[in-house]
Amino acid sequence: MFIKDLLKEFTFDLQIKNYSKRTIETYNYNVGQLINFLETHHDISDVEDVSSLHIKKFIQYQKEIGNKPNYINTIIKSLRAFYSYLVNEEYVSLNALAKIKLLKEDKIVIKTFTDKIASMWQSTLNRRFFMLIKSAGIRPVNFLSLVQG
Structure with a gap:
């Protein structure tokens, strides 16, 4: 099944579950980035063709364009929610993000007075x-x- 159609269905499900408008927009945008990446770089539009390797390449692409680890982690969390939905609704049998871990984030060090x-x-x-x-x-x-x- 087409990923774009499943994203619309996922968005509808979030609305039914009464998620905030901002959360829905964030999930929609982040999953949309993955869809665009898959279509332009790998010519993939079917959800069954997506593997964890494609997700890792997408994460690498996000790093290459200069996105910070905490932003990429937000994207990964959105993708996890999307794929959990796909598994629960039985659109996919395996979760492509099951073994994908969050990136290590930079710690903010506050300089104190000497x-x-x-x-x-x-x-x-x-x-x-x-x-x-x-x-x-x-x-x-x-x-x-x-x-x-």
Whole structure:
């Protein structure tokens, strides 16, 4: 059966299950990317002709065009949902994404202050508080009660 027809049926099923409009659009777009890739690069339009090798080539293609691993993982998750639907509805006997794993995503490392920078900020802060006390005429006892309480 044609993959495009099955995508329409899958989209209809998602609407019946009351998925959000945004989720349906994302699934539709991501599966549509696979369909376009299969038609242009492998001349495949029938769902039974798709193998896990084609899916891996699609993932490789996504990497080559510069998509980041977390975006490609979103595509893989959409394709998994689509293929789970196809298996449940018995359009395919084997899930082509069963052994496809998510890509390793880059960890975001947040740079923190070094001890030197932290002590520099602390000394600047202490100087500012001293200047505030001096220029405003605040007694040190009153200032300490503001800071502590």
